[in-house]
Amino acid sequence: MLACSLFSVAPSLCHSRAKRRIPDLFLCRSMSMKPHHAFALAIVLWYLMIPPIGLDNKIDPHAPLSNWRIGVGFQSQKECDDSLKDAIQNPMTPAEYQAAAKATQKAKMKPLTMSEMTKRTAESLCVAGDDPRLKAKAKSALPK
Template identity: 35%
Template structure:
Protein backbone atom coordinates (compact mmCIF):
# COMPACT_ATOMS: atom_id res chain seq x y z
CA UNK A 1 0.00 0.00 0.00
CA UNK A 2 1.39 3.38 -0.96
CA UNK A 3 1.66 6.27 1.47
CA UNK A 4 -0.87 8.22 -0.62
CA UNK A 5 -3.36 5.34 -0.46
CA UNK A 6 -2.88 4.97 3.31
CA UNK A 7 -3.39 8.71 3.80
CA UNK A 8 -6.58 8.63 1.74
CA UNK A 9 -7.95 5.77 3.82
CA UNK A 10 -7.14 7.67 7.02
CA UNK A 11 -9.37 10.54 5.88
CA UNK A 12 -12.37 8.32 5.24
CA UNK A 13 -14.92 8.08 8.02
CA UNK A 14 -16.82 4.93 8.86
CA UNK A 15 -20.46 4.05 9.46
CA UNK A 16 -21.74 1.31 11.72
CA UNK A 17 -24.73 0.15 9.70
CA UNK A 18 -27.57 -2.23 10.47
CA UNK A 19 -29.81 -4.06 8.01
CA UNK A 20 -33.54 -3.39 7.80
CA UNK A 21 -36.07 -5.79 9.26
CA UNK A 22 -38.35 -7.81 7.00
CA UNK A 23 -41.82 -6.42 7.74
CA UNK A 24 -44.14 -8.83 9.52
CA UNK A 25 -41.53 -11.57 10.00
CA UNK A 26 -39.37 -10.38 12.87
CA UNK A 27 -36.30 -11.32 10.82
CA UNK A 28 -33.40 -9.31 9.48
CA UNK A 29 -33.09 -8.65 5.74
CA UNK A 30 -29.37 -9.31 5.27
CA UNK A 31 -29.83 -9.41 1.50
CA UNK A 32 -31.08 -5.81 1.30
CA UNK A 33 -28.74 -3.51 -0.64
CA UNK A 34 -26.38 -1.56 1.60
CA UNK A 35 -28.05 1.66 0.44
CA UNK A 36 -31.17 0.53 2.37
CA UNK A 37 -29.34 -0.18 5.63
CA UNK A 38 -29.56 2.31 8.49
CA UNK A 39 -26.60 4.23 9.89
CA UNK A 40 -26.39 3.46 13.59
CA UNK A 41 -23.28 5.54 14.33
CA UNK A 42 -20.34 7.33 12.66
CA UNK A 43 -16.65 6.85 13.47
CA UNK A 44 -13.45 8.59 12.38
CA UNK A 45 -11.56 5.26 12.18
CA UNK A 46 -12.35 1.68 11.26
CA UNK A 47 -10.89 0.35 14.52
CA UNK A 48 -13.42 2.25 16.64
CA UNK A 49 -16.25 0.99 14.46
CA UNK A 50 -15.09 -2.62 14.60
CA UNK A 51 -14.65 -2.52 18.38
CA UNK A 52 -18.12 -1.05 18.88
CA UNK A 53 -19.62 -3.55 16.43
CA UNK A 54 -18.10 -6.47 18.34
CA UNK A 55 -19.31 -5.16 21.70
CA UNK A 56 -22.85 -4.43 20.44
CA UNK A 57 -23.08 -7.79 18.68
CA UNK A 58 -22.10 -9.64 21.85
CA UNK A 59 -24.60 -7.69 23.97
CA UNK A 60 -27.42 -7.96 21.42
CA UNK A 61 -26.95 -11.68 20.83
CA UNK A 62 -26.96 -12.32 24.59
CA UNK A 63 -30.15 -10.27 24.99
CA UNK A 64 -31.83 -12.00 22.03
CA UNK A 65 -30.89 -15.42 23.41
CA UNK A 66 -32.38 -14.47 26.80
CA UNK A 67 -35.56 -13.28 25.09
CA UNK A 68 -35.79 -16.55 23.18
CA UNK A 69 -35.44 -18.52 26.42
CA UNK A 70 -38.15 -16.45 28.11
CA UNK A 71 -40.51 -16.60 25.12
CA UNK A 72 -39.76 -19.65 22.99
CA UNK A 73 -40.97 -19.24 19.43
CA UNK A 74 -42.17 -22.17 17.41
CA UNK A 75 -39.71 -23.21 14.71
CA UNK A 76 -37.15 -20.46 15.30
CA UNK A 77 -33.71 -21.65 16.33
CA UNK A 78 -31.24 -19.00 15.17
CA UNK A 79 -31.36 -15.76 17.21
CA UNK A 80 -29.18 -14.00 14.61
CA UNK A 81 -32.07 -14.15 12.13
CA UNK A 82 -33.93 -11.66 14.32
CA UNK A 83 -31.01 -9.71 15.81
CA UNK A 84 -30.41 -6.51 13.84
CA UNK A 85 -27.35 -5.43 15.87
CA UNK A 86 -25.87 -8.92 15.49
CA UNK A 87 -25.71 -8.27 11.75
CA UNK A 88 -24.15 -4.80 11.87
CA UNK A 89 -21.33 -3.94 9.47
CA UNK A 90 -18.66 -1.27 9.39
CA UNK A 91 -18.67 0.52 6.04
CA UNK A 92 -16.44 3.30 4.74
CA UNK A 93 -18.35 6.51 4.07
CA UNK A 94 -17.14 6.51 0.48
CA UNK A 95 -18.25 2.93 -0.24
CA UNK A 96 -20.01 2.95 -3.64
CA UNK A 97 -22.60 0.44 -2.37
CA UNK A 98 -24.10 3.24 -0.25
CA UNK A 99 -25.34 5.02 -3.34
CA UNK A 100 -28.99 4.28 -4.23
CA UNK A 101 -29.41 2.06 -7.28
Protein backbone atom coordinates in the same frame (compact mmCIF):
# COMPACT_ATOMS: atom_id res chain seq x y z
CA MET B 1 3.94 16.33 4.08
CA LEU B 2 1.29 13.72 3.44
CA ALA B 3 -0.78 16.26 1.56
CA CYS B 4 2.20 16.89 -0.73
CA SER B 5 2.39 13.30 -1.89
CA LEU B 6 -1.37 12.77 -2.01
CA PHE B 7 -2.14 15.79 -4.12
CA SER B 8 1.06 16.18 -6.19
CA VAL B 9 2.03 19.56 -4.76
CA ALA B 10 5.53 20.82 -5.37
CA PRO B 11 7.72 19.77 -2.40
CA SER B 12 9.20 23.27 -2.08
CA LEU B 13 5.73 24.68 -1.43
CA CYS B 14 5.06 22.05 1.21
CA HIS B 15 8.30 22.68 3.06
CA SER B 16 7.74 26.43 3.24
CA ARG B 17 4.21 25.95 4.56
CA ALA B 18 5.29 23.27 7.02
CA LYS B 19 7.50 25.85 8.73
CA ARG B 20 4.44 28.06 9.23
CA ARG B 21 2.26 25.09 10.22
CA ILE B 22 -0.35 25.92 7.63
CA PRO B 23 -2.00 22.86 6.10
CA ASP B 24 -1.01 22.46 2.45
CA LEU B 25 -4.39 20.99 1.74
CA PHE B 26 -6.13 24.34 2.23
CA LEU B 27 -3.58 26.58 0.53
CA CYS B 28 -2.46 24.80 -2.64
CA ARG B 29 -4.01 26.52 -5.62
CA SER B 30 -2.40 24.20 -8.17
CA MET B 31 -4.57 21.23 -7.18
CA SER B 32 -7.10 20.09 -9.76
CA MET B 33 -9.85 19.87 -7.11
CA LYS B 34 -11.11 22.35 -4.56
CA PRO B 35 -9.32 22.07 -1.19
CA HIS B 36 -12.50 21.21 0.73
CA HIS B 37 -13.14 18.31 -1.69
CA ALA B 38 -9.58 17.08 -1.22
CA PHE B 39 -10.00 17.30 2.54
CA ALA B 40 -13.21 15.26 2.36
CA LEU B 41 -11.36 12.56 0.44
CA ALA B 42 -8.60 12.48 3.01
CA ILE B 43 -11.05 11.74 5.84
CA VAL B 44 -12.91 8.47 5.43
CA LEU B 45 -15.57 7.92 8.05
CA TRP B 46 -16.76 4.46 8.95
CA TYR B 47 -20.41 3.73 9.60
CA LEU B 48 -22.04 0.98 11.56
CA MET B 49 -24.71 -0.14 9.11
CA ILE B 50 -27.84 -1.80 10.48
CA PRO B 51 -29.87 -4.20 8.32
CA PRO B 52 -33.41 -3.16 7.42
CA ILE B 53 -36.58 -4.75 8.74
CA GLY B 54 -38.89 -6.45 6.25
CA LEU B 55 -42.68 -6.37 6.15
CA ASP B 56 -42.68 -9.61 8.16
CA ASN B 57 -40.91 -7.73 11.02
CA LYS B 58 -37.75 -9.79 10.48
CA ILE B 59 -34.37 -8.35 9.59
CA ASP B 60 -33.26 -8.59 5.97
CA PRO B 61 -29.46 -8.95 5.91
CA HIS B 62 -29.59 -9.66 2.15
CA ALA B 63 -31.11 -6.28 1.24
CA PRO B 64 -28.88 -3.92 -0.77
CA LEU B 65 -26.60 -1.91 1.51
CA SER B 66 -28.24 1.27 0.24
CA ASN B 67 -31.40 0.17 2.09
CA TRP B 68 -29.61 -0.34 5.40
CA ARG B 69 -29.85 2.24 8.19
CA ILE B 70 -26.75 4.26 8.98
CA GLY B 71 -26.13 3.83 12.69
CA VAL B 72 -23.16 5.44 14.39
CA GLY B 73 -20.22 7.08 12.58
CA PHE B 74 -16.60 6.41 13.58
CA GLN B 75 -13.23 7.92 12.72
CA SER B 76 -11.64 4.55 11.90
CA GLN B 77 -12.50 1.00 10.92
CA LYS B 78 -10.96 -0.25 14.18
CA GLU B 79 -13.25 1.96 16.29
CA CYS B 80 -16.28 0.73 14.35
CA ASP B 81 -15.22 -2.93 14.54
CA ASP B 82 -14.50 -2.64 18.27
CA SER B 83 -17.90 -1.06 18.93
CA LEU B 84 -19.72 -3.74 16.92
CA LYS B 85 -17.76 -6.50 18.65
CA ASP B 86 -18.68 -5.02 22.03
CA ALA B 87 -22.38 -4.81 21.07
CA ILE B 88 -22.35 -8.46 19.95
CA GLN B 89 -20.51 -9.67 23.05
CA ASN B 90 -22.73 -7.63 25.40
CA PRO B 91 -26.28 -7.92 24.07
CA MET B 92 -29.21 -5.95 25.48
CA THR B 93 -30.41 -6.85 28.91
CA PRO B 94 -34.13 -7.66 29.27
CA ALA B 95 -34.66 -4.22 30.87
CA GLU B 96 -32.91 -2.46 27.96
CA TYR B 97 -34.97 -4.49 25.51
CA GLN B 98 -38.21 -3.51 27.28
CA ALA B 99 -37.24 0.18 27.13
CA ALA B 100 -36.41 -0.10 23.42
CA ALA B 101 -39.67 -1.96 22.73
CA LYS B 102 -41.67 0.73 24.54
CA ALA B 103 -39.98 3.49 22.55
CA THR B 104 -40.70 1.59 19.32
CA GLN B 105 -44.36 1.17 20.24
CA LYS B 106 -44.59 4.83 21.19
CA ALA B 107 -43.37 5.63 17.66
CA LYS B 108 -46.30 3.51 16.42
CA MET B 109 -44.05 0.74 15.11
CA LYS B 110 -43.96 -2.93 15.94
CA PRO B 111 -40.89 -3.83 18.04
CA LEU B 112 -38.59 -6.66 17.02
CA THR B 113 -38.42 -9.74 19.20
CA MET B 114 -35.39 -9.91 21.43
CA SER B 115 -33.91 -12.67 19.23
CA GLU B 116 -34.43 -10.54 16.08
CA MET B 117 -32.81 -7.60 17.87
CA THR B 118 -29.79 -9.78 18.72
CA LYS B 119 -29.67 -11.07 15.14
CA ARG B 120 -29.86 -7.50 13.80
CA THR B 121 -26.81 -6.57 15.87
CA ALA B 122 -24.91 -9.67 14.75
CA GLU B 123 -25.70 -8.94 11.06
CA SER B 124 -24.64 -5.27 11.27
CA LEU B 125 -21.57 -4.21 9.30
CA CYS B 126 -18.85 -1.58 9.45
CA VAL B 127 -18.63 0.18 6.09
CA ALA B 128 -16.37 2.97 4.85
CA GLY B 129 -18.20 6.20 4.13
CA ASP B 130 -16.86 6.17 0.56
CA ASP B 131 -18.15 2.66 -0.17
CA PRO B 132 -19.87 2.81 -3.58
CA ARG B 133 -22.74 0.64 -2.31
CA LEU B 134 -23.87 3.60 -0.19
CA LYS B 135 -24.14 5.93 -3.18
CA ALA B 136 -27.37 4.33 -4.36
CA LYS B 137 -28.96 5.57 -1.13
CA ALA B 138 -27.80 9.13 -1.78
CA LYS B 139 -29.10 9.04 -5.37
CA SER B 140 -32.47 7.61 -4.34
CA ALA B 141 -32.84 10.31 -1.67
CA LEU B 142 -32.63 13.11 -4.24
CA PRO B 143 -35.93 14.85 -5.10
CA LYS B 144 -37.31 14.01 -8.53
